[in-house]
Amino acid sequence: MDEIIKKEFESLVKYYESSGGNSRALFSKDYASMVINGNRVLAKNSTRGILISTRRIKDGVSAKIVIKEGFRTKYPVHLCFGMLPREGKQRIKTKIIAGAGSDVKFVAHCIFPNAQKIEHVMDAEVFVGKDAKIEYEETHYHGKSGGVIVIPKTRAYVEEGGEYTSSFVVKSGRAGLINIDFEVHLSNRAKSTLISKIYGKEDDEIRARESIILEGDYSVGLIKTRMALKDRARSRVIGKTIGLGNYSRGHVDCTEIIMDDAYAEASPVVIAKNPRAKVTHEAAIGSVDKKQLITLMARGLSEEQAIEIIVQGLLK
Amino acid sequence: MLKVVNLTVIRDGREILKNVNLEMHAAEIHLLLGVNGSGKTTLAQAIMGIYSYEGNIFFEGKNIDSLSVWERARLGITLAFQEPARFEGLLVKDYLMISARNKSMGNLENVIKMVGLPRSILFHEIGENLSGGERKRIELAAVILMQPKLAILDEPDSGIDMLSFKLISEVIKKMKELGTGVLLITHSEDMIDIADTATILCSGKVIASGPRDEVKKLFKYSPCPLKR
Ligand SMILES: Nc1ncnc2c1ncn2[C@@H]1O[C@H](COP(=O)(O)OP(=O)(O)O)[C@@H](O)[C@H]1O
Numbered sequence: 001m002d003e004i005i006k007k008e009f010e011s012l013v014k015y016y017e018s019s020g021g022n023s024r025a026l027f028s029k030d031y032a033s034m035v036i037n038g039n040r041v042l043a044k045n046s047t048r049g050i051l052i053s054t055r056r057i058k059d060g061v062s063a064k065i066v067i068k069e070g071f072r073t074k075y076p077v078h079l080c081f082g083m084l085p086r087e088g089k090q091r092i093k094t095k096i097i098a099g100a101g102s103d104v105k106f107v108a109h110c111i112f113p114n115a116q117k118i119e120h121v122m123d124a125e126v127f128v129g130k131d132a133k134i135e136y137e138e139t140h141y142h143g144k145s146g147g148v149i150v151i152p153k154t155r156a157y158v159e160e161g162g163e164y165t166s167s168f169v170v171k172s173g174r175a176g177l178i179n180i181d182f183e184v185h186l187s188n189r190a191k192s193t194l195i196s197k198i199y200g201k202e203d204d205e206i207r208a209r210e211s212i213i214l215e216g217d218y219s220v221g222l223i224k225t226r227m228a229l230k231d232r233a234r235s236r237v238i239g240k241t242i243g244l245g246n247y248s249r250g251h252v253d254c255t256e257i258i259m260d261d262a263y264a265e266a267s268p269v270v271i272a273k274n275p276r277a278k279v280t281h282e283a284a285i286g287s288v289d290k291k292q293l294i295t296l297m298a299r300g301l302s303e304e305q306a307i308e309i310i311v312q313g314l315l316k
Numbered sequence: 317m318l319k320v321v322n323l324t325v326i327r328d329g330r331e332i333l334k335n336v337n338l339e340m341h342a343a344e345i346h347l348l349l350g351v352n353g354s355g356k357t358t359l360a361q362a363i364m365g366i367y368s369y370e371g372n373i374f375f376e377g378k379n380i381d382s383l384s385v386w387e388r389a390r391l392g393i394t395l396a397f398q399e400p401a402r403f404e405g406l407l408v409k410d411y412l413m414i415s416a417r418n419k420s421m422g423n424l425e426n427v428i429k430m431v432g433l434p435r436s437i438l439f440h441e442i443g444e445n446l447s448g449g450e451r452k453r454i455e456l457a458a459v460i461l462m463q464p465k466l467a468i469l470d471e472p473d474s475g476i477d478m479l480s481f482k483l484i485s486e487v488i489k490k491m492k493e494l495g496t497g498v499l500l501i502t503h504s505e506d507m508i509d510i511a512d513t514a515t516i517l518c519s520g521k522v523i524a525s526g527p528r529d530e531v532k533k534l535f536k537y538s539p540c541p542l543k544r
């Protein structure tokens with residue numbers, strides 16, 4: 001490693017740890033991993049069953065991750081996308097191809113600890129092969145100033161009997177401006193769960209469009225959104241599921257807590273184009289539960305402390 | 317330790333409590349008896365600072381009328397709700413840690429055992445997965461762990477079986493031994509024998525107060541002679 005890369009790597013790893021990442025995985029040969037700062041790949045490790053190749057693009061990196069057919073591992077793929085400077089733009093294009101029957105988990109962290117004016121665009125394509133299983137968990141830390149624009153876009157295609165679970169989490173620090181656009185297509189007996197958990201503060205703005213298209217027979221989809229908004233934060237969430245296949249099942253579930261002058265708008269959209277499909281939704285937006293609040297205050301927590309516990313519970 | 321003077325609570329234009337007086341001493345078990353709807357929960361929550369009231373409440377000689385719920389809690393008063401709240405996403409152990417003075421895992425395990433629950437429940441969420449009875453015992457555990465000077469227990473015996481009933485009586489006696497005063501709210505006289513003193517509330521008024529045995533006799537004879 002040259003000196004600069006080494007330095008960047010070390011400081012990124014420090015932030016990675018403090019945002020909950022397991023840094024040992026980044027040094028172990030057992031784990032497939034990739035660490036990117038800005039438009040530079042600082043480290044990358046492929047394994048027997050998981051091949052990672054990268055190429056530089058304008059303002060970022062394009063990465064292709066191929067999982068061999070039938071490859072199953074208990075070591076999650078660790079991804080770390082960071083921007084250490086205060087300003088800048090990062091574009092990450094990823095293509096994940098999971099061979100038939102494979103089973104792999106991804107743990108990704110996106111870290112912009114010093115962000116004043118940062119734009120992070122994520123463009124992902126995920127192909128989940130027949131009977132394969134992919135779990136993708138992404139945690140963000142955007143620093144404390146709110147000067148972050150994050151635009152994650154994912155298109156996932158799940159073949160027969162495959163399963164794709166994704167979770168997108170922003171629990172600490174500011175959210176900034178987040179604009180999520182996820183769309184999953186399911187074949188016969190395929191399954192998908194899309195989870196997002198976001199805490200918006202001050203003038204954070206969160207937009208999310210998440211869709212699961214139940215193309216195959218017996219396909220099953222769940223979109224689960226949990227949000228807490230305080231101060232002047234705003235959110236607009238559209239969770240959409242379309243039932244096309246016979247006996248396909250889709251559900252949209254959104255719960256949000258709002259406080260202060262926050263604004264929350266949730267629109268679950270359920271569409272069926274097949275009388276044998278069933279699509280349902282539930283959405284609840286409200287203030288912090290009064291009884292929970294009083295219970296915690298009766299144990300000596302101040303109102304702010306009690307609210308924090310309740311919100312972290314919702315986002316867990 | 318606790319002195320309630322001429323307490324009146326009005327809700328939605330109705331007088332729920334009328335000039336209630338009540339006094340209890342440190343580390344004693346005081347039973348608050350009354351049929352359903354007599355105003356027990358309202359009184360408990362007024363003492364905790366949840367409802368506003370007319371009249372005065374003194375704790376250890378200090379007027380606490382202007383204090384918020386959590387300020388009262390920090391003085392050493394706490395309340396276990398008749399129907400405890402659920403906390404989706406919060407583990408029992410993390411919930412107990414919030415109240416516990418001694419936050420060691422060993423201490424949590426002891427108290428969980430004391431209220432008759434298995435150790436494994438510490439790693440469950442306080443959500444729909446717990447039964448009402450389990451939830452009530454966890455609440456009791458949280459109160460014990462807080463080591464308060466005054467614990468107000470709102471019907472800890474409702475909705476539980478006879479076996480748990482004995483266990484809960486034992487737990488309350490133990491709390492007293494550890495120096496906690498207990499204001500024990502109940503609508504049946506089953507628990508009266510563990511109390512030192514008792515008060516009968518009826519239609520928002522105190523109709524009797526004093527040593528346990530006298531109050532017990534009165535309650536058996538006529539639990540609530542006043543109409544609302
Ligand atoms: N929010 C409320 N507004 C008005 N009246 C209430 C309210 N809650 C309870 N009450 C009334 O106050 C009275 C006392 O209730 P409560 O304190 O719960 O009694 P208890 O705990 O002894 O059963 C009852 O008549 C009940 O109907």
Ligand SMILES: [Mg+2]
Binds near residue numbers: 358398
């Ligand atoms: Mg009651």
